[in-house]
Amino acid sequence: MALEHAILVALLEQPASGYELARRFDRSIGRFWTATHQQIYRVLKRMETDGWVTAEQVGQEGRPDKRRWSAAPPGRAALAEWLRAPVQPEAVRHELAVKIRGAAFADPAGRAALVAEVERYRVDHEAVLARYLAGERRDFPDATDPDARAALQHVVLRGGIAYERMVLAWLDDVLATLRDLDRPTS
Amino acid sequence: MALEHAILVALLEQPASGYELARRFDRSIGRFWTATHQQIYRVLKRMETDGWVTAEQVGQEGRPDKRRWSAAPPGRAALAEWLRAPVQPEAVRHELAVKIRGAAFADPAGRAALVAEVERYRVDHEAVLARYLAGERRDFPDATDPDARAALQHVVLRGGIAYERMVLAWLDDVLATLRDLDRPTS
DNA sequence: TGTAACATGTAATCCGTTACATGATTGA
DNA sequence: TCAATCATGTAACGGATTACATGTTACA
Numbered sequence: 001m002a003l004e005h006a007i008l009v010a011l012l013e014q015p016a017s018g019y020e021l022a023r024r025f026d027r028s029i030g031r032f033w034t035a036t037h038q039q040i041y042r043v044l045k046r047m048e049t050d051g052w053v054t055a056e057q058v059g060q061e062g063r064p065d066k067r068r069w070s071a072a073p074p075g076r077a078a079l080a081e082w083l084r085a086p087v088q089p090e091a092v093r094h095e096l097a098v099k100i101r102g103a104a105f106a107d108p109a110g111r112a113a114l115v116a117e118v119e120r121y122r123v124d125h126e127a128v129l130a131r132y133l134a135g136e137r138r139d140f141p142d143a144t145d146p147d148a149r150a151a152l153q154h155v156v157l158r159g160g161i162a163y164e165r166m167v168l169a170w171l172d173d174v175l176a177t178l179r180d181l182d183r184p185t186s
Numbered sequence: 187m188a189l190e191h192a193i194l195v196a197l198l199e200q201p202a203s204g205y206e207l208a209r210r211f212d213r214s215i216g217r218f219w220t221a222t223h224q225q226i227y228r229v230l231k232r233m234e235t236d237g238w239v240t241a242e243q244v245g246q247e248g249r250p251d252k253r254r255w256s257a258a259p260p261g262r263a264a265l266a267e268w269l270r271a272p273v274q275p276e277a278v279r280h281e282l283a284v285k286i287r288g289a290a291f292a293d294p295a296g297r298a299a300l301v302a303e304v305e306r307y308r309v310d311h312e313a314v315l316a317r318y319l320a321g322e323r324r325d326f327p328d329a330t331d332p333d334a335r336a337a338l339q340h341v342v343l344r345g346g347i348a349y350e351r352m353v354l355a356w357l358d359d360v361l362a363t364l365r366d367l368d369r370p371t372s
Numbered sequence: 373t374g375t376a377a378c379a380t381g382t383a384a385t386c387c388g389t390t391a392c393a394t395g396a397t398t399g400a
Numbered sequence: 401t402c403a404a405t406c407a408t409g410t411a412a413c414g415g416a417t418t419a420c421a422t423g424t425t426a427c428a
Binding site: 100102120 | 198218269270280290303310334337338339348351352359360364366
């Protein structure tokens with residue numbers, strides 16, 4: 001389990017309320033770890049009882065109070081220990097690949113529907129790539145990153161960009177393959 | 187949920203016992219969907235009560251009997267319906283990326299440990315790529331695939347190959363970035 | 373007046389993982 | 401004799417998802 005550790009990294013980068021954390025998990029952190037606000041509140045509570053994080057009550061005008069969470073020394077120690085542990089092999093769940101192999105057992109109409117769906121999926125990934133590239137121009141404009149944190153955030157973002165480019169190229173391959181199946185006798 | 191559908195595709199490609207299915211989920215199918223034998227037996231039972239699959243008792247000499255499962259017409263119908271449905275956005279869980287961003291808060295010794303871990307991880311992915319390429323030479327030797335099933339299996343495999351190549355290139359980027367952090371003042 | 377954003381939770385259910393369990397055959 | 405492979409399960413636990421729940425402010 002690494003949601004605790006993802007939250008620790010997020011809080012070390014910038015202390016935040018549960019709500020703000022949930023929003024960051026929808027944006028930058030969500031590129032490599034997703035979590036809903038329900039999960040985040042539950043895990044924050046557990047981390048608080050373990051002494052990994054501490055909350056500071058922040059009163060706001062015209063808004064509900066919030067609790068700003070920070071990583072505490074035991075949390076930093078737990079993170080350091082986890083960083084030394086081997087990376088767990090990831091559970092792969094690639095639904096589109098299942099559908100593509102399943103298309104062998106669909107009729108032409110079913111395959112046409114899948115082509116349309118792959119095209120839609122491709123548009124989504126084009127948008128994701130565009131967002132990543134815009135984020136890169138905005139957050140890492142210099143050729144060399146100023147500090148360790150920026151350099152590491154940047155290399156993770158470059159990973160996301162490389163992933164999206166690979167996906168787009170592969171989806172073109174998939175579309176060409178699917179369309180070839182129903183070509184009138186090549 | 188798509189484990190049911192992954193099992194349907196696997197059984198349409200080739201009827202199999204639960205044990206054989208589990209082994210295929212460790213190999214070719216495991217490239218895009220992982221499942222343990224416990225999951226598979228549980229889901230097969232559910233699919234049987236739903237009429238999606240049927241079992242044929244196969245007696246064997248010198249081996250325990252096995253039940254060979256096949257996809258039944260209601261299963262094929264369920265698969266066709268699922269193929270038309272939109273692809274669900276995938277939950278991203280990329281532990282290594284969390285660790286890399288976490289490295290900003292580690293000391294040089296902790297970062298050195300991470301470099302070693304990334305190198306080990308890279309060796310694993312080199313091995314995976316080599317297996318994929320060997321499988322491609324073995325199963326798809328011709329320039330053009332003979333039928334729809336082969337063409338679709340091949341394009342999914344090409345996706346795996348493209349993914350592994352992307353990962354290896356990115357890991358080189360990661361290693362260079364991590365090593366630069368502790369360079370004596372560039 | 374209604375919707376989106378801010379802010380924090382509980383409850384139920386489902387799914388996945390881990391551990392446990394059994395028993396036969398083949399080959400080193 | 402011991403390990404690996406074949407073959408099929410049950411049970412417990414924990415994590416993730418989905419639905420429900422509440423209340424405020426800003427803005428169209």
